[in-house]
Amino acid sequence: MTRPTDSLIIFIARIALAILFLWGGAMKLLGYAGFIAYLHAHGVPYAQFMAPIATGVELLGGLALVFGMRMRFVAFVLAAYTIVTAVLGHDFWNITEAAHQQEAVVHFWKNIAIAGGFMLLAVTGAGRASFDGLRTPRGGLRG
Template structure:
C-alpha cells in the first residue's frame, strides 16, 4: 500500500479505537449520579469526583489519540485509567455469585486488553518517525 493509504488506515483505526473511550466520557458526564452510585458500591473513595476525573481522562486520552495531539501522552493516560478501572471496579475475585463473577471478569479482561492496546499505541506514537495524519509529534522522545 502507498504511504497515504497506510496513513488513512491508521487514522481509521484510531477513530474506531477511541469510540469506546469518547462515548464513555460522555456517559460519565451525563450520568454522573448513577455512575457515582455504582462507583461507591465498589468501594472507591469520593465516587462522584472519581467519576468526573475518569470521564475527563477518558475524554482527554481519547481526543489526544483521535486528533494526534501528543497521542503518546493520551495513550499513557488510557493505560493508567484502564488498569485502575480493571483493578478498582472489576474485582471479579471478590464476587460470590457466579453470574456477577463472570460479568466482572469480562469487564476486567476487557480493561486489560484496552490497556495493552493503549500501551502498544504509546510505543507506536513515541517511536515511529513518520506518524502521518497527526497534529503534533510525540511528547516523549528518546525514551
C-alpha cells in the first residue's frame, strides 16, 4: 500500500480488531476460573494448559495489532485462532435448543468473518502507521 488513506484505513481496521482481542483477553484474565470452566464445558482438551495460551494469544495478538508488529505472521495466527474458537466455542451443530443454536450460528459466522479480515490483513500488511511500516523502505510497494 502506498497511499496514505490506505494506511489510515488499515490502521483503523487493526484498532477495531485489537479492541475485540484485548477486551477478550482482559475478560479471560479477570474471570480466569470461569474461562477454564467454559473450556471444560465445551470439551476443550487440556483446558488448564489451553487457557493461558488463549489468553496470551488474545492479549499479545491485540497488542501486535495496535502497534502493527510482524503483522503478516500475527494475522495468520489470529485467523487460525479465530477459526479454532469458532469450531470449539460456537459449535451450533451440537446445540438442540433453537434460540441458543441460532445465537451460536451467528457467533460462529462472525468468527469466520473476523478470520477473513485477518487473512486480508495478512495480505495487505500493517500499513505505514505501524512498526512494520517503519522498517519498510518508503519506495517499497507494501507497508
